[in-house]
Amino acid sequence: MAEPNRIEARFTKLREQGRKAFIAFTTAGYPNLGAYPLLLEKLPAAGVDLIEIGVPFSDPMADGPAIQAANNQALREGITLAKILDMVRDFRTKDNETPIVLMGYYNPIYSYGPMRFLDDAQKAGVDGFIVPDLPPEEDEEFRVPAAARGLRVIRLVTPTTDAERLPTVLKDASGFLYYVSITGITGSASAEAANVKTNIDAIRAQSDLPIAIGFGVNTPAQAQEMAALADGVIIGSAIVKRISAHLDDYGKPSATMLDDALTFVGDLAKAVHG
Amino acid sequence: MQNTDEDNASLRAVPDDKGHFGPYGGRYVAETLMPLILELEKAYNEAKADPAFQLELDDYLKHYVGRPSPLYYAPRLTEHFGGAKIYLKREELNHTGAHKINHCMGQILLAKRMGKKRIIAETGAGQHGVATATVAALFNLPCVVYMGELDIERQRPNVFRMRLLGAEVRPVKSGSRSLKDAMNEALRDWVSHIDDTYYIIGTVGGPHPYPAMVRDFQSIIGRETRQQLMEAEGRTPDSLVACVGGGSNAMGLFHEFLDDPSVAIHAVEAAGHGIATGMHAAALTGGRAGILHGMRSYFLQNEDGQIQEAHSISAGLDYPGVGPEHAWLHDNGRVSYVAVTDDEALDAFQLCSKLEGIIPALEPSHALAYVGKIAPSLPRDHLMVVNLSGRGDKDIFTVAERLGVQI
Ligand SMILES: Cc1ncc(COP(=O)(O)O)c(C=O)c1O
Numbered sequence: 001m002a003e004p005n006r007i008e009a010r011f012t013k014l015r016e017q018g019r020k021a022f023i024a025f026t027t028a029g030y031p032n033l034g035a036y037p038l039l040l041e042k043l044p045a046a047g048v049d050l051i052e053i054g055v056p057f058s059d060p061m062a063d064g065p066a067i068q069a070a071n072n073q074a075l076r077e078g079i080t081l082a083k084i085l086d087m088v089r090d091f092r093t094k095d096n097e098t099p100i101v102l103m104g105y106y107n108p109i110y111s112y113g114p115m116r117f118l119d120d121a122q123k124a125g126v127d128g129f130i131v132p133d134l135p136p137e138e139d140e141e142f143r144v145p146a147a148a149r150g151l152r153v154i155r156l157v158t159p160t161t162d163a164e165r166l167p168t169v170l171k172d173a174s175g176f177l178y179y180v181s182i183t184g185i186t187g188s189a190s191a192e193a194a195n196v197k198t199n200i201d202a203i204r205a206q207s208d209l210p211i212a213i214g215f216g217v218n219t220p221a222q223a224q225e226m227a228a229l230a231d232g233v234i235i236g237s238a239i240v241k242r243i244s245a246h247l248d249d250y251g252k253p254s255a256t257m258l259d260d261a262l263t264f265v266g267d268l269a270k271a272v273h274g
Numbered sequence: 275m276q277n278t279d280e281d282n283a284s285l286r287a288v289p290d291d292k293g294h295f296g297p298y299g300g301r302y303v304a305e306t307l308m309p310l311i312l313e314l315e316k317a318y319n320e321a322k323a324d325p326a327f328q329l330e331l332d333d334y335l336k337h338y339v340g341r342p343s344p345l346y347y348a349p350r351l352t353e354h355f356g357g358a359k360i361y362l363k364r365e366e367l368n369h370t371g372a373h374k375i376n377h378c379m380g381q382i383l384l385a386k387r388m389g390k391k392r393i394i395a396e397t398g399a400g401q402h403g404v405a406t407a408t409v410a411a412l413f414n415l416p417c418v419v420y421m422g423e424l425d426i427e428r429q430r431p432n433v434f435r436m437r438l439l440g441a442e443v444r445p446v447k448s449g450s451r452s453l454k455d456a457m458n459e460a461l462r463d464w465v466s467h468i469d470d471t472y473y474i475i476g477t478v479g480g481p482h483p484y485p486a487m488v489r490d491f492q493s494i495i496g497r498e499t500r501q502q503l504m505e506a507e508g509r510t511p512d513s514l515v516a517c518v519g520g521g522s523n524a525m526g527l528f529h530e531f532l533d534d535p536s537v538a539i540h541a542v543e544a545a546g547h548g549i550a551t552g553m554h555a556a557a558l559t560g561g562r563a564g565i566l567h568g569m570r571s572y573f574l575q576n577e578d579g580q581i582q583e584a585h586s587i588s589a590g591l592d593y594p595g596v597g598p599e600h601a602w603l604h605d606n607g608r609v610s611y612v613a614v615t616d617d618e619a620l621d622a623f624q625l626c627s628k629l630e631g632i633i634p635a636l637e638p639s640h641a642l643a644y645v646g647k648i649a650p651s652l653p654r655d656h657l658m659v660v661n662l663s664g665r666g667d668k669d670i671f672t673v674a675e676r677l678g679v680q681i
Contacts, residue, residue: 058580059454059566061461062304068448080578106302106565111579133302133565137292158306160468165309183306184466 005150006099006127007175010049011210011231020227022047022272023212024265025103025236027054027070028087029079031243031253036074037087038258044098046262047269052130052234055084055104062132064187066237066244073251081108081117085124092125101154101175103130106142114142118149128152128175136168143172157203157211159183159195170207177209179230182216187237191216197229220271227272235268285532285608288599293482296605298598301481303568306465311568315483317388322490327383334379338412339369341376341494345502345659350629351645358513358652360645361506362632362662363499363527372635372664373492373523374405378474380491382409385472392471393417396460398425398453398519399590399637400432401664402476407441409474417441420459422452425589432668450583453593457567477520478597481568485597492526499659500530507657513538513648516661517640518611519555519590521597523663532608541600542644544586545613555584556613557596558604564595571598587616587672588636590664618643620676623666635664636672 004012014021024043029036043051056071056079063071088100102121109117109131121129128151134142136155143153152175160183161169170177179200181191191213200211213226214234226233242264246257288295301311321327335341344364352360365373385393393410395417397403403419410417419436423445426433436443449455457480464473478485478492503511514531516524518541531537546554554560557572564573566581574582574594584594603609614622619636622643627633634642641660649658666673674681 058449058582059458061458061567062306062465064462065448072449075580107573107575107581108579110563110565111575111577132304133568135301135303135305135308137308138300138302156305158304160306160309162309165312169305180306183468185462188466 005152006097007050007101007152010097010099011176014049020272020274021049021210021212021232022269023050023052023214023232023234024048024239025052025054025234026239027056027067027074028084029056029074029077030070030240031073031247031251031257032077033079033083035253035258037090039261040087040091041094042262043265044095046265047273048098048265050099050101050232052101052103052236053084053088054236055081055102055108057105057108060105062185064185064237066187066241069244070240081112085120088124088126099127100125101128101130102126106131106134109142115145118146118151122149122151126151128154130154130156130178132156136172147174154178156180159199163202166202166206173207173209175209176232177203177207177211178234179203179211179213180215181213181226186215187218187241189216190218190222191226193225193229196226200229220267223268223271224274227274233272239265286529288602289482289486293486295599295602298570298601299482299485300570301568302565302570303481304465306468310468311481311483318384318483318487321384321387327387331380331383334383335376335494339375339379340367342498342502343367345499345506347506348630351626354625354629355646355649357654358649358656358658359654360649361503361657361659363495363659365495365523365661365663366632366634366665370401370405370408371667372401372405373495373526374402374476375408376494376526377488377491377522378402378405378409381472381474382413385415385474386413388472390470390472391415392467393474394420394460394463394471395474395476396420396453396456397476398456398592399588400425400429400436400668401590403441403443404432404435404439406474406476407436407439410441411439418463419443420446420456420463422446422450422456424451425453428672429589429668430671452583452589454581454595461567477522478525478599479520479567479569479571479595485569485599488522489525489529489599492522493529495523495526495661496528496530499527503657503659509657510534511537511657511659513540513656513658515540515542515641515645515658517542517591517637517663518596518600519593519637520595521600523661525597525599527659527661528609539609540644540648541609541611542640543611543613544588544591544640545615546585548615549613553585554613555586555591555593557594558600558611559613561594563601566595569598571601572596572604587619587676588640590635590637591640612644614640614643620673622646623673632662633666634662635666636669638663
């Protein structure tokens with residue numbers, strides 16, 4: 001096993017404190033290139049334990065309308081993978097502990113050049129990646145060189161991952177496990193606690209990795225309910241929607257956007273932390 | 275594996291068991307879908323090995339689709355170009371007017387065998403949507419077809435056809451509002467309806483096993499062609515020409531002949547306004563390797579790996595990617611990939627209509643345009659087979675508009 005990185009350090013610390021992790025997803029460059037770093041910088045103080053940065057893609061197949069729209073706007077604003085790494089580098093000058101995971105589709109990474117990207121991401125201070133269109137069957141070419149650089153490729157477990165398949169997903173998993181609580185796209189439905197519990201228990205029986213629940217969690221009440229079932233809760237679409245409510249027809253944010261988004265993030269954090 | 279001699283390796287023995295055609299293909303899908311495509315692969319392999327499945331498919335192809343489609347010697351086109359002897363493989367005479375029904379028939383029988391209760395599809399020109407709606411009607415299964423708003427505008431007759439057949443056509447407003455976005459939306463539907471839904475993909479694209487499965491269902495085109503030309507001329511063709519959107523009609527014609535070194539194979543992409551303008555749909559001629567829609571292949575993309583919109587007068591070719599087997603055949607040089615422009619295709623559309631009394635779809639008009647470039651300089655005994663993948667009734671509004679004619 002490689003050196004522990006910020007992800008393991010954070011989950012270990014939270015476990016010692018008996019706390020659950022609140023993982024906030026936001027779309028890089030959304031609502032614009034100027035506002036995003038300000039949001040990013042304030043997430044830890046608002047109670048975010050692990051930051052998930054969405055890397056915009058023209059064709060976000062696993063995402064619902066809210067994140068699709070955020071992707072499009074961020075791309076129009078001119079976001080690129082290189083700019084996202086710059087934002088992480090700046091963030092690291094102020095915060096060297098909060099883990100950062102980039103979540104994005106494989107093509108922009110492939111286009112950048114996976115090895116060069118891994119080198120640059122490591123130098124910028126990224127800790128891991130969630131690549132939804134890179135299942136275990138295809139992730140070796142990225143996962144192995146990532147691990148060699150101390151970076152984690154987070155595996156996803158879903159309601160369709162049956163008992164026969166689960167070992168395939170857990171083998172070579174690292175960092176934490178992302179439990180996708182619904183069968184659907186981001187922000188579409190809400191998870192059913194009873195179903196989630198059964199599946200989380202099945203994963204627990206076979207893995208010691210921390211488990212975070214995401215995709216179907218939209219409100220503080222749901223966040224609280226899900227936190228009781230796992231080691232962490234991931235919330236994305238709800239935050240993105242909160243930001244989008246502040247945009248005018250031209251995508252320009254209101255003056256209160258940042259404060260309101262952070263207040264909402266704070267409420268979610270409180271719900272997760274209990 | 276006994277045979278390690280590269281030169282002797284069959285070009286027809288791909289993909290491997292993970293769905294790879296050399297470096298291309300694979301299964302780049304979300305974990306939620308992974309168990310579903312593994313189940314599909316297993317079900318397809320079982321069906322393929324089951325003679326009863328093949329018999330049932332053959333029966334529908336013969337009595338419902340109208341196969342075999344004729345291989346027609348086109349005397350006036352041949353005379354006009356003054357070179358190669360041109361044969362047209364008449365896929366436009368199939369029920370629903372294009373080759374798409376071949377893989378829809380195969381896939382609906384598979385869906386039925388798997389006990390699926392709901393059918394979804396994406397469509398560009400609407401030909402695949404019509405073929406899917408047709409087989410769904412035949413087997414009494416509810417059907418949802420995703421179609422870009424832009425394509426709904428330019429392929430109105432097919433939208434109405436699908437509705438007549440009982441399908442629900444859902445307009446896709448995201449992204450470039452055309453075929454690639456319709457495919458995104460169909461994939462989103464599939465992850466949201468995992469238990470009962472079968473996704474009928476309309477080309478040799480998507481995650482494994484789709485590229486191989488759709489090719490297998492389409493390869494009847496090439497098998498018939500070999501036999502029919504043998505009957506007509508007593509030999510194999512010297513060259514094949516087909517248009518490439520995702521690549522299903524082309525793979526259907528080519529696959530049978532990949533190991534016949536004497537057969538030259540030309541695949542024609544859509545050059546739109548011209549490759550140099552950037553406004554085209556030629557993934558192999560003007561794109562580069564990438565990952566989208568579950569496969570590694572060639573895609574039109576910008577320097578940051580964002581997928582770009584394709585441009586073609588033909589909605590069926592207006593896709594920024596291409597099936598992974600074509601990417602492989604491109605790189606290994608077995609097939610030559612070329613591109614023709616909107617204007618060249620429009621000319622060929624009119625020429626074929628006037629000379630042969632056959633109104634071709636705009637898609638195979640691209641193939642015909644390329645025939646016009648190479649046939650004249652070939653000898654009279656050169657046998658060239660062109661895949662006439664669809665009929666042009668659906669395109670008359672687009673063509674009339676381009677020609678400035680009010681109908
Ligand atoms: C008549 C016809 N030919 C060709 C195509 C392109 O698809 P493919 O390259 O998969 O054959 C289409 C797509 O709609 C079509 O309708």
